[in-house]
Amino acid sequence: MPTALITGATAGIGAAFARRIAKDGLDLVLVARNVEKLNEKAETLRRDYGVSVEVLPADLAEDDGIAAVEERLRQGVDLLVNNAGFGNQGTFLEVPVEAELRMLKVHCEAVLRLTYAALPGMRERHRGGIINVASVAAFLTRGTYGASKAWVVSFSQSIAHEVKDPNVKVMALCPGFVHTEFHERAKMDTSGIPEVLWLDADDVAEAALKDLKKGVRVSVPSPQYKAVVGLSKFVPRNLVGKVSSRTGRRYD
Template structure:
């Protein structure tokens, strides 16, 4: 049986690296996207050794027009179809909105909203022509609560994924927002967040997040919130005043 191809952005660390590992294990060919060429090559070599299959390396800075264009061109290539796009690349800002520069906030919005939108747009046309395909937008539970520009950007991904799944699901293309809470990855350490106030029970492991996300995507869901504890928390957050939800969401920032 022919292997399908998955393209993963931000593939060298955190959830992106875990997506690559689990997809390779389930017999997918891969296109790995990130800025660091040496880390990409090392990741690709390890995946080929452990699981076989084709692993293509695509170095790209997704904060640049050229970087986005190169990935969009790969997604639009009918001769080498991509069956699954995982929009995972991103970063957070540790500073409050009023303390960040406008340039920092603009880059933040670009990597979390503009870039995944452009890549979805590139992937959709060939997927719709084939009548099959999946897109996973890595969002966050922060998208359900008042949590600065990060939460606002992640809310866009949730809303658009819900719309796109309704619109394109009947044509064979399913779009889903994956919304984890705190995950044991490099993400918070890279942004310099204070993690001391986060209870141990709020932490999830990357393998669980990706495993549940892939399963929910295969079922055609539009939103996936890994773990029962976070599903319950988000349901409860809709019942409390914004002030309380925002206070809970400020942990770790």
Template sequence: MAPTALITGATAGIGAQFARDRAAAGMDLILVARDAERLDAFCAQLAQEHGVRATPVPADLTRPEGLAAVEKVLTTEPIDLLVNNAGLGLNKSFLKSDVEDELHLLNLNIVAVMRLTHSALPKMVERGKGAIVNVSSVAGFAATMPGSTYPASKAWVTSFSEAVGMLVKHRGVRVMALCPGFTRTEFHQRAGIAAHQMPGFVWLQAPDVVRQGMRDLRKGKLVSVPSVRYKVAVGALKITPRALLHRIMPRGAKSMGRTVGDSQ
């Protein structure tokens, strides 16, 4: 029986690339996304191209019934790899966002990650094998976006993954936070972020992010920051005094729009 990977936010961006990568490695897939039609088509494509089983699970992870459906799979199926990729950003200042918008972000970026990890982990520990990748961001290493709560949510994901990873690393299970920088996906377009205004050198490609992430997972790292330039950036964020960071961070809050983007 082939090992199985369950991937959320699986029809676009980094999630879709994880699905392609793991299918090419011969893993069966359980893919989670909101768009049932798109999800069905992607599963059929991967099954045909790689000869693996690809099962669609349409679910909105911001809703209790969506989370419950995926939790049921995680507690009843032998999952070898869980990739918590679904997430969203609010391209608006905290002063302009509604509480409902902020709760929507927290439910997907934090609550869903916690609950799905909590569902998968006991079975993995019981079997003495398995891995969880929680897709975070370099944005979580500092308050890099004035007025945005997205970095705070990703800071939680990174810290949570490190803590749980330390707990289970001696029991045959790996948990890792994958922290890419700007990556060319649909995320920025959906969030209303003017990606074309960013210089080309800041951009990563999703295949490279996934390849580096899987390499670091095999090495047992608790945090993976793909690319040398972002490793340097994270190192700089860690040693730069807060007062200086607060002066040099981009003043992007004033120009934030009102579009909500996500990678479910």
């Protein structure tokens, strides 16, 4: 039975991917830190969709956590969704360097290592897909978070080019503001964000899977964010930095 492994699978975009993929009948491996939430999510998916769901508790900010997921991926999966991620509260010098390094561990090192673990089996079987969840922030100037997501985009594009197998696809997913727990966990005040800029997590997952199937290498769901990314290429970088540093960066 085809199997998908999803990191950060208990909430937000990760949970939306789990629901959408289960609807297609794929078995699931759910990865997150919270065992209780993992078991609750797994039971709901089994009941609602009749699929097999394996839970894998792991903290991707720790070597042991990454290694556990690497081991599972080497056993073979058909789809990997590298979704785990978080934001830090404050601007660069306000955030402890340990917290920034933890972010890079999850956003960059874990994505690299898990892709490295999954890809050989996919190439051998001549089928498979990897979705690395980045952000529209990758195209703006937004501190360590934006820089880490820019790395995800560049890395994904490079790997997609190097695979050279039309049945093995690698894609970076770049949503904008999505109704999830992400901003609340980071203690962001998002009250000033216009409603038109908010996306639904289920819509993001749906669009991403469609784009992956079509072979898109960088998926930007929704017309409004396609416009944002397009315009960002023509706006002077110093102006982009000033605007993006003020947007969504207010904290409680």
